[in-house]
Amino acid sequence: MTDIDFQEIEKKWQDRWAKDKAFEADPDPEREDFFLTVPYPYTNGALHIGHGRTYTIGDMIARYRRMRGYNVLFPMASHMTGTPILGMVERIKAGDQEAIEQYTRDLRLYLETEEEVEEQLAKFTDPWTTARFFADAISSDFKALGYSIDWRRKFTTGDKIYNKFIEWQYHKFMDKGYIKQGDYPLLYCPNCKNPVGEDDLLEGATAKxxxxxxxxxxxxxxxxxxxxxxxxxxxxxxxxxxxxxxxxxxxxxxxxxxxxxxxxxxxxxxxxxxxxxxxxxxxxxxxxxxxxxxxxxxxxxxxxxxxxxxxxxxxxxxxxxxxxxxxxxxxxxxxxxxxxxxxxxxxxxxxxxxxxxxxxxxxxxxxxxxxxxxxxxxxxxxxxxxxxxxxxxxxxxxxxxxxxxxxxxxxxxxxxxxxxxxxxxxxxxxxxxxxxxxxxDQRPVICKCGTDVQVGVFAGQWFLDYQSPGWKEKAREALDEMKIVPETFRNLFEATFDWLTQRPCARKRGIGTRLPFDREWIIESLSDSTIYMAFYTIVHKITSNKILPEQLTLDFFDYVFLGHGKAKNVAEDTGIDYELIESMRSEFLYWYPNDQRHTAPSHISNHLSFAIFHHVAIFPKKHWLQCISLNEHVNMEGGKMSKSKGNVIPLVEIPQKYGADVYRTYAISAAEPGSLMDWREKDVPAVRNRIRQFVDILSNYSENAPRVYNKKDKPKTITRWALSRANSTVRDATDYIERFRLRDYAIMATSEMISLVNDYLARPGVPTEEREGTIAYICDIWVRLFAPIAPHICEEFWSRMGHEGYVSFAQWPAADERLIDESIERSHHVVEATIRDIREIQKLLKGQKKKAAHVYVAKEWMFEALDIIKESDVSFVVGDLMKRLMSEPSIRTRGQEAKSIVDRIVKENGLWEYSASSEEELGALDESADYMSNELGLDVVVYSADGPDYDPENKARFALPGRPSLFLE
RNA sequence: GCGGAGGUUGCCAAGCCAGGUCAAAGGCGUAGGGUUCAGAUCCCUAUCUCGUAGGGGUUCGCGAGUUCGAAUCUCGCCCUCCGCACCA
CATH class of the missing domain: 3.90.740.10 (Valyl/Leucyl/Isoleucyl-tRNA synthetase, editing domain)
Known part of the structure; x- marks a missing residue:
């Protein structure tokens, strides 16, 4: 067993990626772009293992696309607008014990000593400090998990330059007539003289x-x-x-x-x-x-x-x-x-x-x-x-x-x-x-101050009217053309679209951008995070060139994002360099649209739907969202995660506690994106073991010279099987990723590859050189196949194998169709099934020690008969099957035996796996005889049922294709 | 209420869309064996049930139907979970 220090390897590669700015993506006209986003996290506390699932899947997609040759942009920012951070700050200031405890807990995760914790907590009287602290904490968590993010583009939604962008967005809505003002009812506390949200209520939190x-x-x-x-x-x-x-x-x-x-x-x-x-x-x-x-x-x-x-x-x-x-x-x-x-x-x-x-x-x-x-x-x-x-x-x-x-x-x-x-x-x-x-809709509803909550109607509330003429139609058009994966979530979007009417887009408290045409109001935080993906395409140029917020005029955004107006005029008006403006415009055009947005389904009814609506409102069709992919939440040991239950594993603990690659493998292989994932501590060792086996095999074989043994090299059948299996696995795995069956992909890239190599290694009689060359070839595929899931360990082996660049940018393994041989894979299956059959007989004959197993392979005409049935569309009824077979002259003479095949098919209610021919089945079994002997602890002799040398019990006549008959003695 | 998802063999969970090779993958648990001084986050085997020859019986929430054939398709019923607006 190889001992491997995951943490050390992970750190090493993360440092190298950072040093080489590996994931900083710039436009490259030579390569096709792929722009992937995952919504920025809200920075009012530490993230946990559940958030990690979404970001891990996002990163896996980014890494896969890179290996497919795309120029991938995967940026990240942080969200701080809205009330929660402000609310927490207020509670800390007011000395609220619960809030203080919660933040102390979070701070301890990141700070060494109690003094530091207290010192930092004392600074949390300012929302900006709080937000910045957690934004930094989260980015370091993300780095430690190996996320391939272009960090140059990070910003926060509280930044002045971002405010300018949002102002532009709202001017656009105003121009379109989508923003209305009117009366709006809210739950309201007459004593606090404030609207109350769920968190403000002592009782009746679900009241509507x-x-x-x-x-x-x-x-x-x-x-x-x-x-x-x-x-x-x-x-x-x-x-x-x-x-x-x-x-x-x-x-x-x-x-x-x-x-x-x-x-x-x-x-x-x-x-x-x-x-x-x-x-x-x-x-x-x-x-x-x-x-x-x-x-x-x-x-x-x-x-x-x-x-x-x-x-x-x-x-x-x-x-x-x-x-x-x-x-x-x-x-x-x-x-x-x-x-x-x-x-x-x-x-x-x-x-x-x-x-x-x-x-x-x-x-x-x-x-x-x-x-x-x-x-x-x-x-x-x-x-x-x-x-x-x-x-x-x-x-x-x-x-x-x-x-x-x-x-x-x-x-x-x-x-x-x-x-x-x-x-x-x-x-x-x-x-x-x-x-x-x-x-x-229910009573009692009581504010934390103890007062009965009433409904207050806000006069002059600003809202977005999603029912404005034409808007919904356009959004539906976008949805119809968009890829939603898993597809099952599409109707949730449709239902939301139907149900959306008016939604307040501004309120009087919280952090955020002031409504440009009514500065008493602050744009609500779900309404200010809908088209910001566009901002990623230029934000690094704004910050690195130290452009001031005042320079980001409406005309500036009109030009950069919509191509309206002239760069020359914008340059004159704003003082921003003409070339820079042009480069921002072209960078936006290079990356946009957002090719895939990945997040959790709970955002469908608000954020994601708004993102679609806002895109169609502002951008031309070619810049609408292309694809939304989703993954469900994470449960902890079968129950919901909650801070009060104390069953939350924070993201920051993952690298030491499990290792980033182990966590990532778990997160992707434990459940399909569309279903709830359960985190079970007991299952972690199983995942780690799979990686360990990968490490063992690669340590032993990956540094040999890979070699493909073609037919002319006369390799062992089992070698041909291994080559076939490796390639069919790659083919299937790739197909799974494309269909967003990530769990199935992960299983292919781990368990299937492991058992392939183990099965191959278990076969005696393969010349060392042939075996090592073949496994080295498999390793070369495998390390790339597994890289999007476990990038660190794969980088390590990729470099040990003598490759120059990063596996992160290596070419995705393509299945070599010429090496895939379904017939050999079927024969392999027959061998395994035969072993199982012999075991079962041994078990039934317990006590009677048998020394040898005689295996009889069916005659060639039976294979042909089965092929005939397989290819013709007959129902599995005795009469029909017999009629079909009897119409073949070569079989007609063997009516009696044909009947036994037909009986079997009818009984099984279908066909089973069998080899391409008698000869091939015989060859596969014969070559596997030593292996079978080892596995079973008795001699195995293989015969053709067509005139076997030895058949004392007259068993050969029972042999069927794929079901050799057996005699143990 | 409205909308959505789901009920599979001790537990978790695949399979269902494209019905037949499904007694139904995988993991956990359990049992036996191996490696080991010992143990394990190691390896192998077994794990519905009956059976001294690869077979039989009964299973996929409940009931009915379609079909030569249903875990998979249709209908009805029962149960569970999730979202529902100013909250990110």
Whole structure:
């Protein structure tokens, strides 16, 4: 066994690559370009083993393409815009223990002593320092994993030059009319006076905003305002519910008078309404009064109900007892016991006279589904909230999907509920009878400050309108022409495209680029990282030439990225050297488009879709994204990784703990990109062992002179097999990479190659020179085949083999088709199968020690018969097969034996592997006799079934192609 | 709810798209043997079940169907996981 110091070798080659600037890519008109990007990491902490999977796959692709002769650009930058870094800095400043602990943990990974950790932590009161620290940490992690990145092009999204680029991008959107301003609802904390994100919440982290329709029922000189999710039910209204003990208010809202609960008035204010409280009163004061229904304007009664929660929506509830179980039960309670009504001046008769209105037909229900759902559950009172909730869900679901509006629904009659909703809202709106009212979709939602979170509507919110005319169509066109690998993810893109409407692209806090036309706003961090791949193509020239942000004008970017205007004018206006501008333009044109973008599928619904949209908005078609490839996340020992569980392995630990090549091999071979990868500590040794075997074999054989033994050299069959297998493996492996079957490729480049060499070495009787020359030839292929996965160890052997340049730039091994001999590979298979068969017999005959195995190979005509069946399209039915064979005169004379073949085929329900001819099968087995003897511990003698010298048990007649018959004695 | 992915032999996981050579790769675990002073992150063999001759039986979430033939195709059912907007 060879002892190998992975760390030392890895360091050595990383240093050499850096010293030679091996991966700094410049345009080369002689070579075709390949521009690969993986999204830059967000630099608010240490990266872990899961991030590493994505970057490792990216690097593997870059390395493979380089070996295929492409001029590969693989750049990297870092992301710091947005709120997380700022948020963490604020928490550190505020002395938040959790934040301090988390950062201390991360810092310890990179710093030697506690003093250094504390010193660095003390500097984390500035987001830039934090971001820079982790950006540096991450690039050193990436280097230590052997990523072949062009580091000259690194930047951060906080850089002033980047801001200039983003400003240009947003001017472009503005010009196209894609940026709009309008009201936008957000979860909002009234106490902090800020919008709240998931991280700001103590409870209800998954809360979303639900849009209610506020329906304005005419009442006195204003409106009773009830908010609902089911506006189509206004046709079933029988009364209004008001909680008698709750404080309601008359408020002036944008010139109208509304009645809502006191709490709701406050919500309206947050929802950008102009609210003025005119009068407060208790609910009981209006109970017994009448208001107007909307569809038929008939006078309708206000009734008391304790279940009405003033904190819920507007605190005003319109009652549809035919379809809402809560309403039905409340009404039923009043029918059963009208005694409480007297004090409101309502008579029992008035309430009894209320007719429940059925207004939706659904199969399986009668006229009043709510009543049925309540009775089915035997609900006795308003107190049984859970049961009522279930009944509501049941009715709602049934009505939404299968319900049809009845005749009493005016122009909406006969239409399906799921289609009619929006039209009802539009109709209400046109009559000035509705408004929009927002609520969180769950309660409670509580801010970390302890306050109940509400919905706030931001007036003047800037957003990108992905529904702008023509935009989606263009994006869909781009998607249709783009390669998505694995292809299964395409429909996720399609679904996202359908669902994208408006998206806020700016907000008031966080780090980032200010909106050029409204500097109070900062461009949101997912919206500022969509076309920056273009920036990579020129950024190194901006920095190395010390171009100032002010020089990066709109015209400058227009010229460099779009070819608009004249370089001469840009040079004059900006003071940037004319030649430099031209060289940036041509460098952009050389690299762009982005040939492949590789990342995780979780970005499909935002980042990746935005990237496609933004590209089509700004660039001409030839510069659209070409391909998106994806890999799933990483699990840890079968469970999710999380810092709180402490089961996260940081990237920085990988080189010492496992070795970069071992990690890389694991990351690529453990799962196909499209499926979740599980990191199992127990499986690491197996991976390391595979590399170790590679190292052993290359150490022993790679320095010999490679030699291909052609037919004229009369090599052993097993040598021809090894040559064939090596080449077919290369062919298959290459095919796998091209189809993004990276795991299968990795298995070819490791396990398959190892077992090929081991199988070959296990064969006695190959002359040393022939064996060593052949294995050296295999090593020469292998070291290149494996290089994209394990570049360090492969560089080491490549150089030991006496090659001048880096294996990183060596030519990808091409399969030599002339050496691939399927027939020899099949014969090899027959030999292995025969060994297995003999073993099985030995096992069954345990106790009886056998000395020899006699192997009988089928007669030649049987091979021909099988070939006939293989080539003709007959079904595996005895009659059909026999008919086919009997039509061949040469077989017709052997009907009896032919039947035995046919029986076997029918029984097996198909064909099996067999050699090209009897002679070849005989040759392969005969040549393998010594090997088989070694493996089995008994003498092996091979005969042709056609007149064997020795066949005491008359076994030869059972031999079939690929299934020699056996006799053990 | 909407959208997506998936349920395979002790565990993990291939195979399914292009049905037959599938009792179903590989890894882990387990058992036996070897190398070794010993051990292992070493090598070999075995690992659904029955069988003293390479064979039989029963398996791929459940149920039905298509087919000469289904882990693979179709339909229904059950279950699990993931994403869902201002969060990178």
């Amino acid at each position: 905003i639900k849009e209610f329709t506020a329906i304005k029922f005419p009442f006195k000189d204003g409106f009773l305002v009830a908010a609902t999710l089911r506006p189509e039910t206004i046709f079933g209204i029988t009364n209004m519910w008001i909680n008698p003990n709750v404080t309601y208010v008359w408020v002036k809202v944008d010139g109208e008078k509304w009645v809502v609960s006191e709490e709701a008035a406050e919500k309206l204010r947050l929802q950008a309404k102009n609210v003025e409280i005119v009068e407060e009163f208790k609910g009981k004061e209006i109970i017994g009064e009448r208001f107007q229904a909307i569809h038929d304007e008939h006078e309708t009664l206000i009734l008391p109900a304790d279940f009405v929660n003033p904190k819920n929506a507007t605190g005003v509830v319109y009652s549809v007892p035919g379809h809402a179980p809560f309403d039905y039960v409340a009404l039923r309670d009043l029918w059963d016991d009208p005694s409480g009504l007297k004090k409101y001046g309502i008579s029992a008769e008035e309430v009894r006279d209320i007719n429940i209105i059925g207004m939706i037909d659904i199969e399986g229900y009668g006229n009043h589904p709510a009543k049925e759902a309540v009775e089915k559950r035997d609900i006795k009172s308003q107190e049984e909230e859970e049961k009522l909730e279930a009944a509501t869900q049941e009715v709602y679901k049934a009505e939404f999907y299968d319900g049809v509006m009845k005749d009493n629904c005016m122009q909406f009659s006969g239409r399906h509920i799921k289609d009619v909703k929006e039209d009802v809202v539009r109709w209400l709106k046109s009559k000035n009878r509705s408004d929009v009212f927002y609520e969180p």
